Amino acid sequence: MTPSTTVHSPPRLYGRSGELAILETLSARLRQGDGGALVLTGLPGIGRTALLDRTVAAHRERGTGPVLSATAAPVEQRLPYSGLHALLCSAPGPLPLPPDRVLREGIGPAALLVLLRELGAQRPLLVCVDDAHAWDADSRAALGFAARRLGAGSRVAVVIGAGDGTSFAGLPALRLGPLDDDAAAALLDRLTDTTGAADRVDPVVRGELLRAAAGNPRLLTGLTGGLSPDQLAGRTELPYPLPGGEDVLDAYAARLDGLPADTRTLLLLAAAAQEHEPQGAGADAALLLRAATSAGLGPAALDLALLTPAGTAGALQRAGNRVHFSHPLLRRAVLHRASPHHRRAVHGLLATLLTTAPGSAALGRVLRAGGATAPAGAPVLPALVQRACAAAGPDAGLADALEAAAVAPRPHAERAAALARAAMLSTDEALRAARFAAAAEHTRLAGDAGRARALLARVGGRAPHGGAHHVRGLLALRDGPAADAREALLTAAALLAPHDPRRTLDALMGAAEAAWAMGDALAYLDAMTRIPVPVPDRALAQYRDGMCAMLRGRIEEGHALLRLCVDSAVRAHEPAALLRGGVAALVLGDVDAACRAGARALAAVRTTGPDALLPQALEHLAYAELRAGRHARARAHALEGLHAARRTGQPNTASHLHAVLALTASVEGGTEACAGHADAALAGAGPHGLAQAATLATWALARTDLAAGRCGEAAARLDPLVRPGPRRGHFAARMLAVPCFVEASVLAGRVERGGGAGPVTEAVAEFAVWTTCTTDPQAPAQLARCQALLAAPAEAAGRYEEALAHHDRAGGDFERARTQLLYGAWLRRRRRTREARGPLRDALVAFERCGARAWAGRASGELRAAGEAVDGAAAPVGADPLAVLTPQQQRIARCVAEGATNREVALRLSVSTRTVDHHLRNVFAALGVRSRTELARVLDR
Known part of the structure; x- marks a missing residue:
């Protein structure tokens, strides 16, 4: 009968890929005839033993050579040379120096070095010592002396595991830190999967286990094993403190x-x-x-x-x-x-x-x-x-x-x-x-x-x-x-x-906010009308009645009530009241008042709290600044809000902030950044039904397509958002996307011919009605621009001039530049190139002033087509090599040159690791470098 052979794969070590790579490098050098040493330090339970066991197992599996290994026994710490005695007793065969003699007479550091070199001369020798901090002082001193002198040609590698604070001066050391969140979560999945409970672990229990373990793998293992299946599933209340892991705390x-x-x-x-x-x-x-x-x-x-x-x-x-x-x-x-x-x-x-x-x-x-x-x-x-x-x-x-x-x-x-x-x-x-x-x-x-x-x-x-x-x-x-x-x-x-x-009032306001995020106007009205009458807070009553009037089509009444609410917010000090005032101002279209209310709400939250409101305060301010055309400020506040949302466990708010960041990137020309933020927003918006975040993220992608000249793709993205139907966009954001939809559709040739009704003309008609219901200063200019795009040649110029006149009263570089770009392109296509250069030149300057790189590139192309040379079209000799990179690529290049890993860059810039990888490949190609070291040299120069 032939015996069966079972191959047991070693358990995966989560979050230790870097440490395993370093140990593998040491093993590879040993196989090639070189020696070396490494000290692994760390607190109890952090994983030193697992790494040493993996190193020993790999050495034996390859048949490289013998292994001397020992784990310290704390009770023998006062017995001289007891550590070296245990190490030499692990030898697979007889030694020139018997271990018992070492225990009786001791062994000098020089003698130990000679012994290890003799053993390594036969076959590559691996020496592993765990918990060396618990060895006797004589053994530690002798081993440290020998390890410092084992180098090239010695064919001996020494790996020592020791607690923090243990001195092996002169030896390379690697300190093990706690597992990061992803690695700890993966380990917990494996621990619960062994019992078949991986899919049945309650999320709250999961969070408590990860919190209590603090990244310590042995403690996480003990805590998980200390809970019953009912406790893991959340059917039974958890004991406090959590049982298990006592050996780690004892250590x-x-x-x-x-x-x-x-x-x-x-x-x-x-x-x-x-x-x-x-x-x-x-x-x-x-x-x-x-x-x-x-x-x-x-x-x-x-x-x-x-x-x-x-x-x-x-x-x-x-x-x-x-x-x-x-x-x-x-x-x-x-x-x-x-x-x-x-x-x-x-x-x-x-x-x-x-x-x-x-x-x-x-x-x-x-x-x-x-x-x-x-x-x-x-x-x-x-x-x-x-x-x-x-x-x-x-x-x-x-x-x-x-x-x-x-x-x-x-x-x-x-x-x-x-x-x-x-x-x-x-x-x-x-x-x-x-x-x-x-x-x-x-x-x-x-x-x-x-x-x-x-x-x-x-x-x-x-x-x-x-x-x-x-x-x-x-x-x-x-x-x-x-x-x-x-x-x-x-x-x-x-x-x-x-x-x-x-708290009843607080719950109803929260239900209304949830309905708003869903894009369900009827559910919003339902929650608001459940608020009892009268409301003690007069400003809150004005807000409730004003929002309900607006959604029911009583525009004049709604405007009057919301204006009173905004005016009351000027005197408010409570963050919630200030945030409501900002929302009311945005519904009115008074973006300047919304920015003021948002800034005051942020100051109030930072002064008095609560911390949970910080991401919302930053989100509201960033969105108001975005509506006001202050894109750089919006980006700064949205990034801060994103970090706050992650810290306080608010992924829904993070999705909204990603959507705001996608919109700012669609202006500033960061195509990859826009895609990354939009993907993140949509990934959270889909499962949680966040229609507002989804609408804004889709609008951002369409605006990026439009800036890059992909007008057909932009129109296709926006078409379902602005038209009636089950896939329509959020009721409060639909009209904001109409100007982009009209521009994309006209430039892509997707406009109905012969003066008949169609999606574009219907959208413009609805936008015209909305313009009369808002005080947004950009709306009249955008309406005139949409009408110019659809007008007959004899009327288009007048419409463009009307739009520019509205822009003069409203301010805002970006929207005015977009109108000038379209006007200049329209003039050029009618062979009025001399007249076209003025609007196109003004558009280029405005886009550059507000940092809209992609839009500036589009204006440059139109200006060149109009017969005017554009300064900076070609970089002069000796120019900054980073000039060929986008701003996002420049940021990533500088971070990498400073020594940051792709993961660290992703965390610093709030993008995905995949986005960093993509950018970095393009940076290497653009600069003609092949490694991070070469990139650092280029930036140094």
């Missing part, structure tokens, strides 16, 4: 076990002092020093903790008046290692110190009485949180006090933490659920959507009075199908109406 804590007792107590104080602080804020150094003094710690305890090796720096790091742990897992490890009794004592001490802080007499009364009327003074909430951490079990009075103190002006993040603590102390199920829902709402406002969803998951099916539906709908509004968000918010409004008018 972190073990790094501090040798410290004096005073220093370990100080570290526990520092870890506990962060419980009442926002995530990542660290601990108050003054409070920590007071706590250390009260605990009787020596004055040197803090200084020693700041110097204790626990990473690349001390266990604690001080920045001004804040103290941080060098790694977040180290803080968790300190809390994990401490006994419950010790932790409660430390929290109790901190609560006492915060209670006796200046100005906290009122808090003392609240704590003694256990009441729920705590004032909002500075020390109240921190002391209550610390007292909650010290509680041994549920405490209804303390939970009430926490809820009462979690009010403005406290930041949303602190209020959320307090409410979550109050929920955990509550025994009443309904009250517990209500507090978790309130904590989720404040967490969302603080800009942490993932954590907000995790808190909502703890509410379960016990959501009282629609609070959970309200938060769930608002989260879906920024990251989910708009239709789902609308339904959740309408449900929340119905449940909240009997007892919470403020």
Whole structure:
């Protein structure tokens, strides 16, 4: 019977392609007869062992030669030469120097070097040592000495895995960082796929696992394995803290076990002092020093903790008046290692110190009485949180006090933490659920959507009075199908109406916003008309009535009400009111007022928050600036908004911002940039039903086609957007795209002949009606331009002159230049070349002034065809080599020349890696270079 052979492929190492390539280079050199060394450093669980195992397995699989490998045993750290003894015991055959003799007599560094060279002389030798930081000092010194002297011709490669802070001076070192988000997510997929649960892991549970693991692969493995299938699927509430991965936390804590007792107590104080602080804020150094003094710690305890090796720096790091742990897992490890009794004592001490802080007499009364009327003074909430951490079990009075103190002006993040603590102390199920829902709402406002969803998951099916539906709908509004968000918010409004008018109004406004994003005017009206009458806020009532009047065709009434709303926004200070004023101004067509309202809303959000509104404030301002023709400003604000949307977990807002960026790129001539942003906008808009983002992105692509002379493609893109039917564009953006549609259709020859009605003439007729209903200063000029394109030759010139006269009153370089370009082209095609040069020259100058490169190229071509030489048509000898590149290509070239990878360039410029690859190939071709090094030399010159 022939035995079967099973080949086991090693598990994939996620996010370690660069490290694997470096190790493969070392192995390749070893096979060619060279030697070398590499030290892999990193914190516990980060993946050193997996990389060493992969290196050893590859060496053995190829049959390159023998392997000496050992993993340190911490219990033998005080036994001289125990590490080298374990290493030599792994030899596949007898050695010239028996391992037992090494343990008895030791071995000098020179003798070890000779021994390794002798072994390498026979066949290439790989030496792998894991956890070398736990070796005895003699073994570490001898191995480091030998490894530094193994080079060309030695046929010995040494790979050492060691914790951060371990010194192997003179050897090349590679520090392993945490896995990035994509790699951690891929590892989680593999971990859950082994149990067949990959498709059934709840997104909220997934987010919590990735958050808790902090990019540590071994910790992620332990946390995933610690949950049941029901917990992974979200059917059962998650335990907090998450179980699993205790060995990783123990390994972190073990790094501090040798410290004096005073220093370990100080570290526990520092870890506990962060419980009442926002995530990542660290601990108050003054409070920590007071706590250390009260605990009787020596004055040197803090200084020693700041110097204790626990990473690349001390266990604690001080920045001004804040103290941080060098790694977040180290803080968790300190809390994990401490006994419950010790932790409660430390929290109790901190609560006492915060209670006796200046100005906290009122808090003392609240704590003694256990009441729920705590004032909002500075020390109240921190002391209550610390007292909650010290509680041994549920405490209804303390939970009430926490809820009462979690009010403005406290930041949303602190209020959320307090409410979550109050929920955990509550025994009443309904009250517990209500507090978790309130904590989720404040967490969302603080800009942490993932954590907000995790808190909502703890509410379960016990959501009282629609609070959970309200938060769930608002989260879906920024990251989910708009239709789902609308339904959740309408449900929340119905449940909240009997007892919470403020949140009922907030839910209905959110439902209306969802309907607007969907492009469903009837659903928008439905949500707005559900707002109860009267509305306490007069400006909000004007906004509601004005928007409803506009959508029902009562234009004059709507204009009057929205004008009052815009005027009220001038006196407003609340970000939401300012944003509504900006929307009202855009509906009116008053783009200058929209820009002012948007700028004030952005300033208000930056001053008072909430953080969750920052992406929307930037989106509204960027869109208003785009409508006003301020394309560079719009791009700057949209890019900032895009980063804020990603940071706060708002992909729907990111889709809208990508659409704005696509429109700015369609003006500035970045064809690839426009395509990249438009693709990103459409990728998010499609699944989530964001009709507004889809309309703007399609319009941007069409405008890029138009600038490049692809008029037929532009007309085909715009045709379904501006015409009635199921595929029509967003009701608030359709008319904005009509001028482009008319221009593209006329230039492509897709206009109906013989004066009959057709899509183009119908679009112009509808645009003419819309022009009478808006105060947009560009609309009359655009209408006259559309009529000129369709007019008979005898009337066209007059229409163009009329359009230019309107542009003179409206301002705006870009739209005026487009009219001048079309007018000049029309004159040239009628052989009036002398007359054509003036408008074409003015168009070229205007396009260059506003950075519209592609449009300037089109004007240059027309001007040359009119018989005028265009300056700068050919680059002079000795000119800047980057002049042949587009602005986007120039930016990418400079980033690459600075040493950035394609991924880093993509993140910096907010484009895809594929876009960077495409651009970089074109840069190489245009400059005649073949590598990044040559590109850097060209830019240096």
